Amino acid sequence: MDIFIEQVVKREKTIKTLMTKILAVVLLFVVPLFFVFIAQYTNFYLIMVGFFLFIGGIYIVWYVFDSQKVEYEYSISGEKLNISKIISLRKRKRVCQVDIKEIQTLDIGDDKVKDMHFRKLYFATINPSHTEENYFASYKRPGYGKCLLIFNPNEKILNGMRPYLKKDLVLQHFVNKK
Numbered sequence: 001m002d003i004f005i006e007q008v009v010k011r012e013k014t015i016k017t018l019m020t021k022i023l024a025v026v027l028l029f030v031v032p033l034f035f036v037f038i039a040q041y042t043n044f045y046l047i048m049v050g051f052f053l054f055i056g057g058i059y060i061v062w063y064v065f066d067s068q069k070v071e072y073e074y075s076i077s078g079e080k081l082n083i084s085k086i087i088s089l090r091k092r093k094r095v096c097q098v099d100i101k102e103i104q105t106l107d108i109g110d111d112k113v114k115d116m117h118f119r120k121l122y123f124a125t126i127n128p129s130h131t132e133e134n135y136f137a138s139y140k141r142p143g144y145g146k147c148l149l150i151f152n153p154n155e156k157i158l159n160g161m162r163p164y165l166k167k168d169l170v171l172q173h174f175v176n177k178k
Contacts, residue, residue, distance in 0.1 A: 008072070011127070017068045021065055024061045071085075071086040101165075103169065110134075116146075122148070136148060
């Protein structure tokens, strides 16, 4: 009997998201004011262009603010770990699908994977800079080679992965907890 387990993780707000929001608001006011300023020297109708840019900019700023709400959904279906990125509850994009049997390393923290080289990195974590809380899973994927998945599973997801993990990983994470 196949199992199905899922977990939803919200991405934390970072400096990058804050700076994106600030830049959007600044551009909302600067671009229309530029057209109003230019209208004094050239054509009076540029004031109307600035007004319509301001009205359209309000929608764009709302869209930028709304698209900063990102969640990751981890789901285990059989022996596959599926990770999807959900942007503001309106758009779903598959990040990756991992065959759990192919996972070679699964560690908390980046101590063991720091010196390794990977062809593809998948970030599906609350905050990528909190390396002591993130799980790092390396696996081989046809077409890409060695890949690294960085994610934050809870105990349910880890226990759902347990029957399909290699024996040494099960011993490391479930039997000989450090």
